[in-house]
Amino acid sequence: MYILYGGQFTRALIVEMVLAEGRLDYELREIDIVNQEHRAPEYLAVNPAGWVPALITPGGETLYETPAISLYLAEHHGLAHLAPKIDEAERGQFLSGLFYLTDELEPVMKRYFYPHRYVMREEDAPARKQQSIRDAMVCLSVIDQRLATGGPFHLGERFSLVDLMTAYWAAYLDTGKALDPYPALRRCIELVRQRPVLRDKFETWETMRAEYAALQAKGGGVR
Ligand SMILES: N[C@@H](CCC(=O)N[C@@H](CS)C(=O)NCC(=O)O)C(=O)O
Incomplete structure (x- = not known):
């Protein structure tokens, strides 16, 4: 299952929208950016940039950057209604x-x-x-x-x-x-x-x- 580091006041919601579009299961791990949890060593070990979101794939890879994560999910799961394939006209x-x-x-x-x-x-x-x-x-x-x-x-x-x-x-x-x-x-x-x-x-x-x-x-x- 995917693990999404996200939560309140973050654009992880975009990734959640993509996961919803693909009906993909995930566990949400809340990072409280108001209380600086994104700058704690535990989270910096996940994403040294200290930004939310980050996505851990079922294979254990850590993905970062919202558009990259979103595009990855769309392409990896063949969600053609989100991203035209490489040989499509659009x-x-x-x-x-x-x-x-x-x-x-x-x-x-x-x-x-x-x-x-x-x-x-x-x-x-x-x-x-x-x-x-x-x-x-x-x-x-x-x-x-x-x-x-x-x-x-x-x-x-x-x-x-x-x-x-x-x-x-x-x-x-x-x-x-x-x-x-x-x-x-x-x-x-x-x-x-x-x-x-x-x-x-x-x-x-x-x-x-x-x-x-x-x-x-x-x-x-x-x-
Ligand atoms: N380019 C990154 C930016 C991520 C980003 O800035 N996330 C915000 C939350 S929406 C964040 O982590 N802010 C905390 C901070 O900048 O201290 C992406 O698109 O994922």
């Missing part, structure tokens, strides 16, 4: 969409979550966060334009891992009317969230966001 578009998320949006989201790590003075952190929201919106606008010409998913009528990950990340920025200028993106997100196997995961996501906001309001959170 493969190029799939890889382009996936790498756009990992190379462009994900680094911006790091600055959004941990702005204090990207400034010289603590008081500049709020401005850093605002800038990362603007940067993220640029990425979402690009995604919206791509979806508007070939949607409703990144691969046209065909859902994939790229849409799942887009819906996960965009949810952080979906406050008030922020996504109103991006109707194609909104439609894609709605379709992903309606997937029966993902519904409870996105509910977990909502709870997680509310709890993290409450924590931050009290001056807590991941440093």
Whole structure:
């Protein structure tokens, strides 16, 4: 069985979504990142980067990096509804969409979550966060334009891992009317969230966001 190191306030939820899509069994080992468990020697022995998630395969291999873990699961278990095979026509578009998320949006989201790590003075952190929201919106606008010409998913009528990950990340920025200028993106997100196997995961996501906001309001959170 797979062992997933993940838990509250982490993108391990993306991996859980992929595991749900594949109906794959796993044991979840909770790492409390608010209480710094990801920096404890026990976890650093699993992933020296100190990041969550990490996945131990049934064969005992340790995998890390959310997109890599997700793609591995999809390909290893032949989940063709998540990742087109290497010889399928949609493969190029799939890889382009996936790498756009990992190379462009994900680094911006790091600055959004941990702005204090990207400034010289603590008081500049709020401005850093605002800038990362603007940067993220640029990425979402690009995604919206791509979806508007070939949607409703990144691969046209065909859902994939790229849409799942887009819906996960965009949810952080979906406050008030922020996504109103991006109707194609909104439609894609709605379709992903309606997937029966993902519904409870996105509910977990909502709870997680509310709890993290409450924590931050009290001056807590991941440093
Ligand atoms: N590139 C890694 C990043 C993982 C990552 O940053 N995870 C966050 C939780 S969502 C984390 O471990 N944060 C703790 C920290 O940065 O101190 C991935 O995609 O898996």
